[in-house]
Amino acid sequence: MKWNAKTFVIEIICYLHILLFIYAAVSKLLDFENFQVQLGQSPLLNPFAGEISWSVPTFEILTAVLLAIPKCRKAGLLAAFALMVLFSVHLYCFRLVYE
Numbered sequence: 001m002k003w004n005a006k007t008f009v010i011e012i013i014c015y016l017h018i019l020l021f022i023y024a025a026v027s028k029l030l031d032f033e034n035f036q037v038q039l040g041q042s043p044l045l046n047p048f049a050g051e052i053s054w055s056v057p058t059f060e061i062l063t064a065v066l067l068a069i070p071k072c073r074k075a076g077l078l079a080a081f082a083l084m085v086l087f088s089v090h091l092y093c094f095r096l097v098y099e
Contacts, residue, residue, distance in 0.1 A: 014067045017080045021067075025060035028053075044093055059083065 028035045032053070039049040063083060066076030 010073075014073060014076070017076075018064045018067050021060040021064040021080070021083070025057040025064070028057045028060075042094065043097060044090075 036049060036053045039045050039053055042049075045052055059079070060083065063076055063079040066072040066079055069076075
């Protein structure tokens, strides 16, 4: 692979996302009960807390794996974008409910 500034930046972005998603997933799984309780306290997510508590860490790990495989990197970047958008929408909706 020929290294230039563009490929270097893409590699750095992918590695930083891998670190972010692995850290987030492991921290949720290590304190799983607390994570489920926090999801259950949200009025928007309460009905789906059981499914979300397993699917979010699973999706984060899957995204990190996709980012680590060069042939799957585009799908991994799209999944990372989707996770970030969903997180932002969740924060925005949470803010609307509690203001």
